[in-house]
Amino acid sequence: MDRAATAAKIAALIEPFNKKGVEVTDTTTFAGDLEFDSLTVMDFVAEIEDAFDIIISMNQQAEIENYGQLIDAVTKLQG
Amino acid sequence: MCNGRETILLGTYNYMGMTFDPDVIEAGKQALDDFGSGTTGSRVLNGTYAGHRAVEEALKEFYAMDHAMVFSTGYQANLGIISTIAGKGDYIVLDIDSHASIWDGCKMGDAEVVPFKHNDIVAMEKRLKRIPEGAGKLVVLEGVYSMLGDIAPLKEMIRVAKENGAMVLVDEAHSMGFIGPNGRGVAEDQGVLDDVDFVIGTFSKSVGTVGGFCVSNHPKFEIMRLVCRPHVFTASLPPSVVATACTSIRKLMHAGNKRAHLWENSKTLHKGLRDKGFQLGTEEPQSAIIAVIMPDLERGAAMWEALLHEGLYVNLARPPATPAGMTLLRCSLCAEHSAEQVQTIIGMFERAGKTVGII
Numbered sequence: 001m002d003r004a005a006t007a008a009k010i011a012a013l014i015e016p017f018n019k020k021g022v023e024v025t026d027t028t029t030f031a032g033d034l035e036f037d038s039l040t041v042m043d044f045v046a047e048i049e050d051a052f053d054i055i056i057s058m059n060q061q062a063e064i065e066n067y068g069q070l071i072d073a074v075t076k077l078q079g
Numbered sequence: 080m081c082n083g084r085e086t087i088l089l090g091t092y093n094y095m096g097m098t099f100d101p102d103v104i105e106a107g108k109q110a111l112d113d114f115g116s117g118t119t120g121s122r123v124l125n126g127t128y129a130g131h132r133a134v135e136e137a138l139k140e141f142y143a144m145d146h147a148m149v150f151s152t153g154y155q156a157n158l159g160i161i162s163t164i165a166g167k168g169d170y171i172v173l174d175i176d177s178h179a180s181i182w183d184g185c186k187m188g189d190a191e192v193v194p195f196k197h198n199d200i201v202a203m204e205k206r207l208k209r210i211p212e213g214a215g216k217l218v219v220l221e222g223v224y225s226m227l228g229d230i231a232p233l234k235e236m237i238r239v240a241k242e243n244g245a246m247v248l249v250d251e252a253h254s255m256g257f258i259g260p261n262g263r264g265v266a267e268d269q270g271v272l273d274d275v276d277f278v279i280g281t282f283s284k285s286v287g288t289v290g291g292f293c294v295s296n297h298p299k300f301e302i303m304r305l306v307c308r309p310h311v312f313t314a315s316l317p318p319s320v321v322a323t324a325c326t327s328i329r330k331l332m333h334a335g336n337k338r339a340h341l342w343e344n345s346k347t348l349h350k351g352l353r354d355k356g357f358q359l360g361t362e363e364p365q366s367a368i369i370a371v372i373m374p375d376l377e378r379g380a381a382m383w384e385a386l387l388h389e390g391l392y393v394n395l396a397r398p399p400a401t402p403a404g405m406t407l408l409r410c411s412l413c414a415e416h417s418a419e420q421v422q423t424i425i426g427m428f429e430r431a432g433k434t435v436g437i438i
Contacts, residue, residue, distance in 0.1 A: 039403060042175055042194065046202065055209045058192040
């Protein structure tokens with residue numbers, strides 16, 4: 001799946017987690033803009049992992065701060 | 080005694096009541112006299128005395144396993160074993176509610192860390208199946224999770240882990256001495272102890288002193304003594320501590336009556352509190368920990384204070400240490416609590432709960 005298709009799929013997945021309806025761009029941060037706490041992160045990561053059949057380890061999650069980085073990482077992980 | 084009032088301690092991990100056992104105390108005093116106050120050295124240098132070997136022998140007998148290695152704390156046992164067996168390029172799959180010492184061990188070892196939702200077998204299996212072929216896999220579980228006092232479905236989880244070629248480490252800190260026919264823990268109780276590669280435990284709960292350990296049947300286990308940094312680069316336990324631990328562990332092998340009494344206490348308190356209208360962490364009593372769920376932090380703190388006023392000490396657990404942002408009053412029972420004391424405790428909870436307006 002290319003970056004655009006991956007982005008479209010993630011956009012649908014993030015919607016239920018975006019409780020405040022924040023406008024999501026590549027620079028939107030999970031901790032700051034979306035106010036994800038650790039439990040929300042776990043549930044959200046699990047959704048993405050299941051949807052793409054990948055693992056995003058905690059080590060990789062530590063490198064992902066914003067939405068654009070997540071799309072890049074998921075695109076790459078599908079290899 | 081607390082603030083001049085006689086207080087029942089319902090917030091210790093002294094599950095089996097060994098801290099004031101006369102034989103245990105005597106063993107400690109004797110070791111102090113014979114071997115002094117401390118070893119002032121690492122286990123691999125001058126810090127291994129006869130007592131350290133003796134307590135490791137006691138652990139091997141207690142668990143019926145081939146190898147035992149004692150650490151200076153339970154925290155160091157998890158830190159040391161996990162960081163040594165899972166290194167860069169390996170994968171650790173672990174429960175999201177794992178103890179801090181497990182998380183820190185994962186971080187120190189530099190393995191890829193993959194958490195799954197608490198006690199969720201399907202989530203665990205999915206993650207195991209996605210790990211790249213050829214990578215080392217370690218599944219880390221706990222027998223009893225200390226915040227809610229719930230146990231893990233180890234039988235199914237260990238089966239799934241083994242089917243997927245993973246090694247299994249189980250932390251049985253909160254179950255030793257109490258759960259299982261011989262007090263070996265939840266894995267023993269569910270009949271799967273033989274499939275566990277590493278059991279981690281502590282002396283600071285049922286054993287009644289301080290220290291940590293790992294027992295294992297792994298044929299190459301002994302190399303760990305030399306390569307495990309939290310084992311090597313710290314002073315060993317004082318002779319009096321290993322002497323008390325050794326005596327306590329040997330007594331716990333024959334503590335069937337105490338185990339039965341502690342179960343009675345746990346069941347009575349669980350039912351008593353539920354009947355009074357409190358919300359508890361587990362449907363059924365699963366361990367010696369009973370977590371009473373508070374509606375919010377303010378009323379939780381008020382309840383804690385009201386209980387202390389009644390003469391009862393429990394532990395107040397609050398976010399971020401708790402799952403799902405809960406505020407909990409964590410009660411941990413002791414085999415030395417009498418049946419009457421448990422009734423007294425239920426009465427104290429009822430009065431305090433009404434004062435604070437929770438029930």
